[in-house]
Amino acid sequence: MNIRVCFAKYDRLRFLGHLDVMRYFQHAIARSGIPIAYSQGFHPHMIMSFAQPLALSMTSDGEYFDCELAADAEVDAEDLCERLQAAMCDGFYIRSVTVLPEREPNTRKQTGMSQIAGAMYLCEPLPGCEKALTDALSVFAGMTSYCIEKKAKNGMRAVDVRAGVHAIGIVKGSCCGADGEEITSENESGVRVEYLADDGVFSVPETLGEGWGREHSEHALHRDGAPRFVFAVDAGSENNISAELIATALRQVAAGELPERCFTLHRMELYRSMDGHMISLSE
Numbered sequence: 456m457n458i459r460v461c462f463a464k465y466d467r468l469r470f471l472g473h474l475d476v477m478r479y480f481q482h483a484i485a486r487s488g489i490p491i492a493y494s495q496g497f498h499p500h501m502i503m504s505f506a507q508p509l510a511l512s513m514t515s516d517g518e519y520f521d522c523e524l525a526a527d528a529e530v531d532a533e534d535l536c537e538r539l540q541a542a543m544c545d546g547f548y549i550r551s552v553t554v555l556p557e558r559e560p561n562t563r564k565q566t567g568m569s570q571i572a573g574a575m576y577l578c579e580p581l582p583g584c585e586k587a588l589t590d591a592l593s594v595f596a597g598m599t600s601y602c603i604e605k606k607a608k609n610g611m612r613a614v615d616v617r618a619g620v621h622a623i624g625i626v627k628g629s630c631c632g633a634d635g636e637e638i639t640s641e642n643e644s645g646v647r648v649e650y651l652a653d654d655g656v657f658s659v660p661e662t663l664g665e666g667w668g669r670e671h672s673e674h675a676l677h678r679d680g681a682p683r684f685v686f687a688v689d690a691g692s693e694n695n696i697s698a699e700l701i702a703t704a705l706r707q708v709a710a711g712e713l714p715e716r717c718f719t720l721h722r723m724e725l726y727r728s729m730d731g732h733m734i735s736l737s738e
Contacts, residue, residue: 456524457555458535461737465514468546473508480520483542489535490528506568506725506736507690510698515722517575519736521555530554553737573621573657573726573733574690576698579683584717589625589682591709596623596651603704616704619696621656621733622687624648626663648685657687657726657733687733690725 464476471479481501484491493499503522509515524530536552543549580588595601601617627647646663653659663685688696698720706713726733 456526456528456530456557457521458524458530458532459519459521459553459555459737460539461550461553462518462520463514463516463548463550464509464518464546465516465548466546468544469512469514471546472511473505476509477503477505479547483539484522487538487542489538490525492523492525504568507571507574509722510720513698513720513722516550517722517724517736519725551737570727570736571725572689572691572728574688575657575659575723575726576686576688577626577663577683577721577723578686578718579681579721580718581714581716584713585682587709587712588684588705588717591705591713592623592625592684593651595620595705595708601704601708603700603707605700614696614700616696616700619689619694620652620686620701621689622650622653622659622685624650624653624659624685626683626685650685653687656731659685659687685723691728 464471480503484501484503492502494502501522503520506519506521509518532552532554536549539552540549595617598617600615602613602615604611605614625648627649648659648661648663650659686701688701690696702713702715702717706715706717725736727736728734
């Protein structure tokens with residue numbers, strides 16, 4: 456029996472590296488008493504697989520790992536979620552636990568890492584970069600192709616960054632009200648997203664409600680009144696549009712008006728591909 460755990464990483468834990476996150480969850484699972492399965496051999500270890508590692512200093516509402524439970528384990532997703540959350544420290548939040556369907560005989564095992572094909576990010580410009588970044592995004596969204604040189608194992612190769620960005624949206628409104636309180640469902644319409652480009656590959660959100668980068672917005676470096684943007688990009692093993700590639704492309708489009716570090720990113724969700732469309736890993 457396999458389960459998939461979705462969790463958020465925020466606050467000071469954004470500076471915790473991927474290997475430390477893995478070790479933390481190994482200890483947390485042991486403390487929670489979840490009957491996880493172990494590998495065989497002289498050095499048994501928990502059978503678990505994390506999805507795409509999060510870059511250091513980035514926060515997220517869409518992190519995932521799969522783990523295999525003991526053969527005789529009784530599975531209750533809600534109970535597992537509560538037990539695991541009780542073992543968390545501030546900065547981690549368990550959003551959901553999903554029981555995965557049994558693998559068909561003679562089929563390849565599919566983990567979250569192998570399924571990842573896309574990601575959605577909430578972007579916020581750093582102070583002083585707001586206007587230049589907004590202008591560069593408007594120009595970039597109107598392009599059909601934009602290639603930059605990327606260093607690879609066999610030398611430099613051209614990457615079409617624009618082809619890997621499937622949606623670009625501007626967040627109209629603030630994640631927090633004037634008094635600093637989080638926007639509720641009563642005035643959620645003030646957090647709508649206006650898309651400059653959308654090719655329909657992703658099911659993009661029309662508003663940033665709960666679960667779309669707002670649950671822990673006070674920890675995601677959001678500033679009240681600052682412009683924010685939504686990116687939906689390729690994030691698979693073959694096509695991976697990283698934050699660094701996007702920043703490089705936007706700096707080139709801005710013709711020197713943007714510094715090397717011009718925005719922060721908050722990962723909203725990870726996606727897998729199904730019939731040419733991106734769906735959440737939790738689905």
